[in-house]
Amino acid sequence: MFYRHLTLMRFSPAVAADLVQRLAEGIAEHPLRACGPLEMYTKGFVPPVGDANAPMTADINSCLFATVAGEDKLLPAAVLNDALRRKVQQIAEEEGRKVGGRERKRIREDLLTELLPRAFVRRSITPAYVDTKDGWMVIDTASRKQAESVLTQWREALGSFPAVPLAPEEGPRVLMTDWLANGNLPAGFALGDECELRDPATATGAIVRARRQDLDAEEVKEHLRNGKQVFALGLVFDGRISFVLGEDLSVRKLRFLDVVMDQLGDDMQDAETEATATWWLMTAELRRMLDKLVDVFGLPRPADL
Structure with a gap:
């Protein structure tokens, strides 16, 4: 449960004033839901510890913990391309004609609709906490892209959350x-x-x-x-x-x-x-x-x- 990597951001005292209440209320409206049959991914919040019925936040040592999770469909491009190749070949053999670019695109979309419901689902989680005393947001990732994705989820839950990247005065x-x-x-x-x-x-x-x-x-x-x-x-x-x-x-x-x-x-x-x-x-x-x-x-x- 110790974090392994840290991406750090900061926010003002005014933002911290009602953050605990706002986040608890906002997260309740943005829980993670399962991927639908035709969805590639979903994102939302899950309890930071415990099962799905556990509290969605944890308030410890003036720090508020929340966990963003995602479900992603695993449908490799190679699988889709191979299915497309076989379908195009089948049309060529059975109908004796070439498949044009517009038709190929439609076939690909039909195959995606057919394959997505059967794709495996991978769940990922990214824990984070905000230190309301000192104005830190600490995200357990070394990826700036992943950190921005987490920050986006927090902003959606809070309505606004002006946490900003670090701006060091010394290089x-x-x-x-x-x-x-x-x-x-x-x-x-x-x-x-x-x-x-x-x-x-x-x-x-x-x-x-x-x-x-x-x-x-x-x-x-x-x-x-x-x-x-x-x-x-x-x-x-x-x-x-x-x-x-x-x-x-x-x-x-x-x-x-x-x-x-x-x-x-x-x-x-x-x-x-x-x-x-x-x-x-x-x-x-x-x-x-x-x-x-x-x-x-x-x-x-x-x-x-």
Whole structure:
């Protein structure tokens, strides 16, 4: 139940004022429904923990949790194209004529209507929470596209939700390059064992990815001396959380270390109890880390309008 990746957004104190009530009411009107026979996908909310009858939100440590889910029909293009090829071939053999482009398009649409109800359905979920105290939206994904899809669902449920991407005052790429080149890390941070270096001069410049690597090694610093910059950097915060920070301030490979995990204990009675304990601990730890990122990069919270 710990998040594995983070895409971060911020919102103003005014937005936070009635967010708990608005979201609870809005989500109730936007639950996930099953894909209809001729639908390719559906999206909506599901309970963050428990079965379908469980509460649709969880309010823990001044953080409101909600989960967006989707159902997608799995109908590979190769399957549809093969069915179309066989149908066109059948017409050619039985009627002795070629199938034109307009007819081929109609046949394809008919086949799609025929095949969709029999396609497998895949469900996906994307958890997220909003910290109403500090104005963070935290989405468990490293994909900007997936994060935008989740934000769209929240906005539909709320009517409006002006959460915005981070706008750092200090350039993450410049700072992280300095940290790696000179060891000038902010207090509380230590280097991990992973980085991605790129030549920023061209879009197709050389890329170096290092994993399980001593980042203080001379071979890494040589790449920096040759002009490469840090686009992603493995970090450890306060000896408690390890992660890879991207130049867009997305967080990947988030892992809470043993000193944190040992606080959970082993006496969880059910899934709801475990989720409450896990999310309380996670939000408390991330709140400290995000406060530090605000200080380091300058990440202003949007002002009330």
